[in-house]
Every structure is written in structure tokens, then in C-alpha cells.
Amino acid sequence: MRFMMLMFPADQCNAAPDALPSAEAVEQMMRFNKSLQEAGVLLALDGLHPPSAGARVSIVDGKVRVVDGPFAEAKEVVGGYWIIDVGSRDEAIAWASRCPIGAGNTIEVRQVFEMTEFPPELRKAAEGFDDPRRPAAS
Amino acid sequence: MTATDIHRTIDAVWRIESARLIAGLARMVRDVGLAEELAQDALVTALERWPESGVPDNPGAWLMTTAKHRAIDLLRRKKLIERKHESLAYESESDAVDSKSELETMLDDDIGDDLLRLIFTACHPVLSAEARAALTLRLLGGLTTDEIARAFLVPEPTISQRIVRAKRTLAEKQIPFEVPRGEERDERLASVLEVIYLIFNEGYAATSGDDWIRPELCNEAMRVGRVLAGLAPQEPEVFGLLALMEIQASRLRARTTAAGEPILLPDQDRSLWDPLLIRRGLTALERAEKLGGARTPYALQAAIAACHARARTADATDWNRIAALYAELTQVLPSPVVELNRAVAVSMASGPAAGLALIDALSDEPLLRNYHLLPSVRGDLLSRLQRHAEARDEFERAASMARNVRERHFLQRRAAACADAMRSPD
Known part of the structure; x- marks a missing residue:
């Protein structure tokens, strides 16, 4: 079973656009990442720039609205994610529990949809999409 | 948390921690079996205590400390304490239940x-x-x-x-607990x-058995393979095997019908292939090749699997390259089963008659005498040559040899289709 662990760092909402995590935080996180890798469960991971360097795009009254970060109204913003392959939801939670998150930070554990979970009509609707992760045709 | 929740948490913690726990204990007691029993004892203690006390902040360290104490008790009882005294005293003093430093020690390279x-x-x-x-x-x-x-x-x-x-x-x-060196x-x-x-x-x-695939075993194997790849990052064959498993596993979801019947490669819905696993498999294959392992058995098989993974449709499959890779594979891994696979690839690249010639050379091969895939492949080639009666006989023979129920049904259906084709030639 594949899960995404989404990290919601509390201090990320108002972090400066060029803010970087401390060396100590990175070192701790790398140790956690390494433990995921050594256990053979880590499939992918990424960390994100702060939202103040990002933008939010929405449709308001039929028009595209773009709001530059930081987002004053946002209570939680994503700071990064891991994708892990584990035997159960409990195991995903156990891994998230081991992550060295500081006080106030949150990790959300969500199962990743697999194509086979979709009924045929939904799969049909997804047809023709060339997944970018697939290798280029040789 | 309810008691059930706690038990599920303990199961999950065990899945994550047990190998490291056993490995660390085996270094102490120099006996894998004993190490496993000690780890199990710690698990039982957790099952008794955690429903009362709650799950500790650092469950892995808790289990390790508990097991280490048991190990010391046990060694003492066995009067081995004299011999082990110094190292154990050191280990014991450095114990710090539920502390982050213990976890850090466990996460270091020694483990x-x-x-x-x-x-x-x-x-x-x-x-x-x-x-x-x-x-x-x-x-x-x-x-x-x-x-x-x-x-x-x-x-x-x-x-x-x-x-x-x-x-x-x-x-x-007295198998030593060590990583062998040299040859x-x-x-x-x-x-x-x-x-x-x-x-x-x-x-x-x-x-x-009744199920043709059991994905949990595939997942376990890949998991151990990934662990090994992390521990032996310079071994090309490890990455060759990992690549082979990940690319093959990318097709797991597409290989059976909802009812569990096998679906052959050309008939699979390729949109169900798992792109993440394909990508990871290709990366591992590249790594194996960079480490100089391109011509090793697992990497060659992975390269063959990669040919299929790269083909958007069955018709786009590069069968010439696959046949060439099989030819190389027969050099490094001479085996009638590999030769059988090569025959299939040749039949796809150069036609069923060319494949059949290779298959017929295998008919007296003692190792394939009870191998249902030999008559199964032969039946397939014969049916492609419109020799339906012979094809039916081969599929029936294959069905009688197959031990897996799903596969047997599949082969019986193919035999029946040949019989139909005999009655209504087109």
C-alpha cells in the first residue's frame, strides 16, 4: 500500500521567501529519511519552498484569480511530502510518528489512489494520459 | 487508544523495528536464533505493558532496551557473563530508555x-x-x-x-554473524x-494454490531488496535484481482479471502498469549498468523487462532487442528455461516457425520434462501457425502439468479455443 505523508510545518505560513531550514533540522530530517530508505519503504520525497514564494490560483466568479504568497488566510500549508510503500495504514502512521517534527507541526497520512481502484468508466476517462513517470517510448 | 488500537500499533512498530532489533541483538549474543527469541520476548513484554502505560515516545528504543536487559539476564544465567562482561557492561551503561540518543545510536551505520x-x-x-x-x-x-x-x-x-x-x-x-569477504x-x-x-x-x-499472484510476497522481496541496495550500494547485481523486481512488479495489477485469472503480457491494459515502479526500476538498472553489471543475469533480465515497460502498446515491443538480450542471457545463465523464453522472443521477432525450431530442440530436455510452460509455449506457436489440433494437444498436456489452479483453467480455455478453431477454420 502506498501512502503520502504530507508535512504541515507550523512556521511555514509566514516564512520569508528565501527562508531555509537550519542545518540541525536538515540533519535530523535526513536521519529520518535515511531510516525510511534503509527500511526499504521510501519511494519518493520532496521539500517545498515557503508559500511566500508561491502563488494560489483559483476561479472567482468565473474568472481566474492569482494571489501571491504569503497567504494570510491559510492556517496550514504543505512543506513537503514523502511517498512510502508499507503493509498497512498503521505502519504508515508508525513511520509518521517517528518523524522528528517540532512542536506544532503536523504530518497528514493519506493513501495514494491506484488506477485499479477506479471503476472502468473512471479509468476510461483517464485514458490517453501519458504518465510523465513512464519512460519515453524507444 | 483502545486495546485493539494499541495492538495494531505494536504490530506496525514490530514490522518496522524487528529486523534492526534482531540484528543488534545478534551482534551482542552472536546467535541469530537466540537474538530472535529475545526480540520476541521484548515484543511480548510490550504487548503486556503498553495497553496500560501507553505506547512510549520511542518504541524502537524501548524494545531494544528491554531486549538488551533480557540478553544480559540470559547470558548471566548461562554463566557466560565472564567472557562477555566488558562489552555488556558498556552496552548496559549506555542504555537510556525512551531517549532520542538511543534512537540515534540505533540509526547509525553500525546497525x-x-x-x-x-x-x-x-x-x-x-x-x-x-x-x-x-x-x-x-x-x-x-x-x-x-x-x-x-x-x-x-x-x-x-x-x-x-x-x-x-x-x-x-x-x-557455528555460522559466524558476519559479512563474508573476498571470493x-x-x-x-x-x-x-x-x-x-x-x-x-x-x-x-x-x-x-488458488491465487496466481500473491503481491504481498513480491512487496516483501522488494523491501528486502531495497534494504540490501542501501547497505551494499556498490554491488551491481543487487541493483540488477532490484530493477528486475520493480519493473516486473509494475505489472502486478494488470496481470490478472478481477476474478484472478492470468492476463498475458500482450493483452494487459498498460495504463494499469505502475509508472513509479517502472521509473524506479529503470533507475536501478542504470545504476547496475554504471557499476559494470550490464552483462549479469539479473541486469539482463531487467533490461528485457525494461523493453516491455518502454513499449506503449504490445505491437511497439522491440522483440529484436529482447531476442538479442535473451541470446546474451543464455551465455551468462545457460538454462533450458531461458532458452524457452528466447524461443518466444524469436517467434515474436521472426515469426512462430523460427520459434518452434528452437522449442523443438528443447523437447528432450530432462529439466523441462515436467515444466508446463514448454507445451504451453509450443501450443501457442502451433496455434499461431494454424496447426490447431496439435496446439490443442499441447495445451491439454500443459493444463495437466500445471499445479496452479488459475493457470490450469487458463490453459484449458486455450485448448478449448483451439478445438473451436478446428471446427470453424477461417
């Missing part, structure tokens, strides 16, 4: 070395292949004997016995890879 020792020991050639597979799932995968028994479709006492005997053999033969390392690594691939294959194309 990595211990894990590698554990893999090499569980896969020691002194044990039978079956015993190695069971022990690997038990020690590295953290599976219960019941789970292993269900995966291999044998009674639980059989697996239990197999593991007990394997542990006893390791102790009696021995290559041989032993081959044994490790063989076990991992055996576990994978038992999941990928189950030789017996």
Missing part, C-alpha cells in the same frame, strides 16, 4: 552493518533454499510464522519447524539474491 550480517546469515548456503526464504521473511520482514505459512500455502507447523531447524543449524554449524562474499551474495528472487517469484507466479 546497517548488523542488518547486512543478518541478511547474509539468514541466507547462508548451509540452509536449504526453502529454509532461507522462511528465515529471511521472519528475520528481515518481521512476518509471523502464520503469515509466512499463508504466503507459501503450507501448514503453519511446517514453517515453524523449518525456522526452528534453520536456527538450530546455524547454531550447530566468499560473491558466492554468499549470490545466495542472498537467489533467496530474494525466490520470494519474489513465489509471489509473482505462484507455483501452486
